[in-house]
Amino acid sequence: MAPTELTEVETMRQVVYDRFGDSGVLQVVNAPIPEPGEGEVLIRVHGAGLNPIDWKTRLGMGFVATQIENDLPWVPGYDAAGEVVAVADDVTTLAKGDRVMGMIGFPVAGGAYAQFAVARADELAIVPEELDLVTAAGVPLAALTAWQGLFEFARLEPNQKVLIHAGAGGVGHFAVQFALARDAHVIATASAGNRDFLAEFGVHEVIDYQTMDVADQCFGLDVVLDLVGGEAGKRSLHTLGTSGVLVTIPTVTADEVVSAAEAMGVRAHGMRVRPDVFHLEEIAELIEDGDVRVHIDKVFAMEQVREAHDLLAEGHVRGKLVLDCR
Structure with a gap:
């Protein structure tokens, strides 16, 4: 044709x-x-x-x-x-x-x-x-990254505590909503100007990354979704509980974050998003139901x-x- x-x-x-x-x-x-x-x-x-x-x-x-x-x-x-x-x-x-x-x-x-x-x-x-x-x-790409990071790699469960870096960004704003829809306790890092934006979604705690250190604010976490990488990812390893896991997205610093986790005796994984129509259909359903915008x-x-x-x-x-x- x-x-x-x-x-x-x-x-x-x-x-x-x-x-x-x-x-x-x-x-x-x-x-x-x-x-x-x-x-x-x-x-x-x-x-x-x-x-x-x-x-x-x-x-x-x-x-x-x-x-x-x-x-x-x-x-x-x-x-x-x-x-x-x-x-x-x-x-x-x-x-x-x-x-x-x-x-x-x-x-x-x-x-x-x-x-x-x-x-x-x-x-x-x-x-x-x-x-x-x-x-x-x-x-698609941002929502699939959030979905796969939280549920495939970190295996987030209801009532668990999760820290999501850059919660107001492309991947982050989906991740906080998915975690809330799964009934998790959601903490997000963001600038002060994005505090109200995240509060509209129902985020439980917002940490201003410009004035606060997550390692001083959080402990015993079940999951960290690291969308920043580098030093932020490595500092976040200190927030994990004994069975907690950090999933780091930026590939350029993933190896150093995972190596730091191994040295500390905690769990961390890098990940790459992949197309998955079944995940995308689940996401579309959440949007259709009004649980995610x-x-x-x-x-x-x-x-x-x-x-x-x-x-x-x-x-x-x-x-x-x-x-x-x-």
């Missing part, structure tokens, strides 16, 4: 970079609309979520950069939400018109920063009717992608940033 038959247009706009560097390498260009292959669907993208891995890879940092460095130009983005406009012949789970979201092309293909994107059908979940598609784009700090037009990356890299976003790809 030719792209014109699928979409009634021949080309689309997408964001690419042909070399690593600062946000100035990001370009918006015209490109042919891709066609879905076996097991895939074509999405008319409404929103593409931005994640820290996006700007780090753009700079040439991390695993993904080593994988794509000889295949530039590359279209970034893993979070996409939109409407299915075409399906491969072997796809029976989704149909044209379905509203979907997913973590697509992870880790090497990318492709979400575009008006159209192909995705594996088994990586996509139906978006709850209550959620508009631009907002839905803020969900998605906070979008700012929406950018595709032509503002450089500004969006600069803001993302500053590291003080409340909730999520999204590109409007329509």
